[in-house]
Each structure stands twice: as C-alpha cells, then as structure tokens.
Amino acid sequence: MNQTERLDRVFAVLSDATRRAILARLEREERGVSVSDLARPHAIKLPAVMKHLDVLDDAGLITRAKTGRTVTVRLQPKPMREAMEWLRRYERFWSASLDRLAAYAEAKENETRKAGK
C-alpha cells in the first residue's frame, strides 16, 4: 500500500462521525474495548459496526484480538501520523492568513484614524 492509498483510507475513516467516535473511545481506553461495548452507544446494528471496524482495520487504525468469544479492539494510531503531517503543511497558511487579516484590520484602523472619521 503506497502513501496515497494510505492517506485516502485514513482520511476516509475520519470522514464519518461514528468512526471518529469509535476512535475517540479507543483513545480513552488504552486496554481495548470489546466489539459489543463499542457498538452499545451507537444507534446502529452490529453488522453496521462491523463494517466500520473493517474500514478502521483496512486503514491500519485498529487491531483485533479474539479471546474466547469476545473480541478486543485496540487503537493503532500510527497511520494517523502521515495524515497529520500532510495537514501540517497548511498550518503556516492559517497563521499567515490570520496575520494578514490582523494586518488588514490594523491598516484599516489607521486609515480610519487618519481620515479623522
């Protein structure tokens, strides 16, 4: 799997609120959560949760371990790093545009003052 595909998958995972909630839950519970516990808070049936877990798995964001009849799901956030790195490039741009906005506001302010309005 190349970088492009990895980014596609991780960002696709993150574009769904249910999956983000699952990730957030796993982040809080480092020891892992069973599939049914993960499903409980959501208003969807188990098979739908299964599909979400498959998507998370394909993106490499979780690991699953079966013990007896229960499956423990754990977070594997490493693939998020690449996504974060990708986004980081735009960080300077936000600050830059905020700076520009501030500069503009200031210029406007001075202009107004000079005009004696």
Place this chain on the structure above:
Amino acid sequence: MNQTERLDRVFAVLSDATRRAILARLEREERGVSVSDLARPHAIKLPAVMKHLDVLDDAGLITRAKTGRTVTVRLQPKPMREAMEWLRRYERFWSASLDRLAAYAEAKENETRKAGK
C-alpha cells in the same frame, strides 16, 4: 453547519487524491489558479474537476471569483484547522507508543545481556 458536519466534509475532501493535489497546488500559488489550469495536470474531464471544486467549496476550503470568462480559485484553509485539532489528540499517543516501543526494546536488550546470550 455544526462541527460534526464540518469535520465530515473536510475529511471527506481529504480522502481523495485529486482533491489533495488541487489543495497542494493552491497552497503553492497563493494568488489563485484558474479552473482550467487546475484541471490541466489531471487525467479527468472538466465536469469531474467541477464536481471536485464543488466538494471543496461545500467544505469551505476554496473561494471562487469570476473575472470575465475565467474563474480564479483560491485556497481558504481555515476549515482544516478544526480537522487538525481533532487529530492532534492522537499525537501524544504516537509518541507514547513509540516510547513504549523504545522501553520494550531496551528491556529486551537488558534481558538478553543478563542472560549472557
């Protein structure tokens, strides 16, 4: 539009390589790029590019300004900030797991040394 919906849309934008390429291009050219210039490097027809631009627009990631018959597209990266903030929560987790990995490796190392292998 609430936060959940904004995150859905921004991450959905980012899950497509063509759209990431468009964003990257716009990041390099701060003065804006025309629609046809944006489309040129991609092996898809204009209507497809249009749809990508609509998706970017709906997520608030670009602005479009028509002058004569050409439309200039500019980056508006502010909505990415929220997405980045969301991801940032997992940053500590990467470092944490890297730390744990390092600790494990070190323990293993000592163990091996003690055993005199």
Place this chain on the structure above:
DNA sequence: TGAACACTTTACCCTTCGGTGAAGTATATC
C-alpha cells in the same frame, strides 16, 4: 445437551460518489 452470548457472514436496499458525453452560457477575438 441445550440455551444464551458474542460476534460474523450473507444478501439485499438505497444513496452518494466519481466519472462521462453532450449541450448550454457567457465572454473574448477576429
């Protein structure tokens, strides 16, 4: 052994997504 439990798989539904060809609109340019 039989029933309950914790998933998992299958088959299906409807909607959204990413793409196309073709036709349409508005603005240059000759």
Place this chain on the structure above:
DNA sequence: GATATACTTCACCGAAGGGTAAAGTGTTCA
C-alpha cells in the same frame, strides 16, 4: 456576426458506502 474560449449544467452510468434482517459459527454456562 462568426468563432473560439472558459467554464457550467444536464442526464446518465457503474462502483462504493452505510445501513438492514436473517442466518451461521464458535464459546460459555446451566
């Protein structure tokens, strides 16, 4: 006025996405 340019809209297509009900598998417990 005719033609080229720069989009834009429309109608369509096949694949993928998120959901369901129902049936299946393996484990635990009485």
